[in-house]
Amino acid sequence: MYFDRKAWAKCAGDLAAADSYLHRSEETPRSLAELHRKLGLCQARAGKLSDAERTLAETAASGNASGEVWMRLGEIRIAMGKLDEAIAALRSALESSEPAVPAMIHFLLATAYDRARRPADALVEAGEGVKIDHPLATLLNPTLPPLGPGELDYMLALAYTTEPARPEYTLAYFRRFLKAAPESPWRKRAEDHLRDLKTSELPSLVEGNGSAVLDLKAVRAAAQRAMPQLRACLAEFPNALVGVEITRSGPRTPRTDRLRPRLFAPPDGVTVRVIVGELVDRDLEQVDRCIEAQAAKIALPPAKERDTYYKTTFPVVAP
Numbered sequence: 001m002y003f004d005r006k007a008w009a010k011c012a013g014d015l016a017a018a019d020s021y022l023h024r025s026e027e028t029p030r031s032l033a034e035l036h037r038k039l040g041l042c043q044a045r046a047g048k049l050s051d052a053e054r055t056l057a058e059t060a061a062s063g064n065a066s067g068e069v070w071m072r073l074g075e076i077r078i079a080m081g082k083l084d085e086a087i088a089a090l091r092s093a094l095e096s097s098e099p100a101v102p103a104m105i106h107f108l109l110a111t112a113y114d115r116a117r118r119p120a121d122a123l124v125e126a127g128e129g130v131k132i133d134h135p136l137a138t139l140l141n142p143t144l145p146p147l148g149p150g151e152l153d154y155m156l157a158l159a160y161t162t163e164p165a166r167p168e169y170t171l172a173y174f175r176r177f178l179k180a181a182p183e184s185p186w187r188k189r190a191e192d193h194l195r196d197l198k199t200s201e202l203p204s205l206v207e208g209n210g211s212a213v214l215d216l217k218a219v220r221a222a223a224q225r226a227m228p229q230l231r232a233c234l235a236e237f238p239n240a241l242v243g244v245e246i247t248r249s250g251p252r253t254p255r256t257d258r259l260r261p262r263l264f265a266p267p268d269g270v271t272v273r274v275i276v277g278e279l280v281d282r283d284l285e286q287v288d289r290c291i292e293a294q295a296a297k298i299a300l301p302p303a304k305e306r307d308t309y310y311k312t313t314f315p316v317v318a319p
Contacts (some may be wrong), residue, residue: 011042012051033064040069044076044147052076060092067096071105078108079147081185083116101143103133107155114158115186127162150180154190167200168317172241172276175318179239202227203314210310211265212250212303219300219312226298227316233290234318240277242287245313246270246295250303265309270295275315291316 015038036059043052056073059065070093077086090109094102106129114122130136136159139152146152157173160166174190181187206220223230234240249265270292272284279287303310 008042008046012039012046012048015039015042030064033059033062033066033069037066037069037072040072040076041144044072044079045145049076049080049147053080060089065096067093067105068101070096071101071108074105074112075108075147078112078115083112086112087116101138103129103138104142105129106132107139107159110158111151111155115189122158123161126158130159130162148181148184150177150184153177153180154186157190157193165204166315167197167204168202168241168315169276171197171200171317172239175239176276202231202317206312206314208310208312210247210303210308212248212305212308212310214303214310214312215301216312220314222298222300223314226294228319229294229297230291230316231319233287233294234316237277237279237283237287238318240279240287241275241315241317242291243273243275243313244270244291244295244316245273245311246298246300247309247311248300248303249309251306253307265303265307266311 015035019035019039036055040052040056040059043049043055053073053076056065056069056076059069060073070089074086074088074090074093077083077089087109090105090112093105094109106125110122110125110129113119113125129138133139136156139156139159142152153173153176157170157177160169160173171194174193177184177190178187178194184190201224203220203223206216206223208214208216208219230244234242247266247269249268252265272288272291274284300312
């Protein structure tokens with residue numbers, strides 16, 4: 001009930017009261033550990049970080065802690081800025097016989113290492129998290145809200161630094177973090193990342209499909225030349241990332257030709273979809289018109305074979 005309603009303060013108060021009235025001799029160590037796990041979760045999300053740390057640390061010291069207790073203890077210590085202690089707790093979570101949500105443990109470790117200025121270790125942990133959870137569902141649809149504003153955006157930004165790196169995504173998510181957490185003590189660290197990304201060659205990745213032969217290197221080179229103009233279309237929306245899909249088709253067999261294939265190539269055009277960020281319909285229409293006009297000018301390689309087509313897609317992030 002508390003978790004569904006996100007009534008964290010009431011949850012913390014009620015569970016603390018229940019804990020004080022328990023006859024410990026009548027409770028199993030596992031049941032006590034479970035009560036303290038829930039109490040620590042609620043205390044942390046009610047903003048009582050010191051109380052939550054004490055609750056979960058005592059549970060961990062009892063020897064009855066699950067992997068989630070260690071993970072949440074590490075999460076709390078990250079929020080408190082106790083990075084070395086957070087790393088130790090998260091390592092214990094991985095070593096637990098019941099490692100809860102291993103992908104999240106790795107993403108939290110990546111965050112702790114990154115903020116401790118250990119980027120190589122952060123990259124390794126982010127990579128391990130992506131291996132386990134390639135769609136990043138752990139971060140996009142978490143079971144519990146994070147302890148601080150923008151924390152999931154920070155972890156998503158780190159996830160996209162793994163190979164193959166997607167700097168457009170990293171840019172967008174670090175910008176979202178800065179917007180969500182303007183008072184965060186980790187603001188400067190995020191700004192450092194953004195500064196390092198200024199020299200990235202965009203787009204980082206171009207994909208293609210369809211029936212026509214397509215030289216993706218040539219497409220990427222053409223898209224890179226047009227990127228300043230395309231990115232300018234998002235200047236008013238600095239936290240946005242969109243995907244651009246361009247369709248080009250080859251020469252058509254005349255309709256009067258009896259041998260004209262039954263499957264026809266789609267019409268040429270440009271489609272824009274939002275990947276990161278929130279754009280209302282009016283804003284999306286503005287971005288769509290601007291990008292469509294710029295994309296139409298890109299000197300892409302033609303589809304030469306008759307009645308064939310290709311679609312090429314790439315991301316565009318605000319300047």
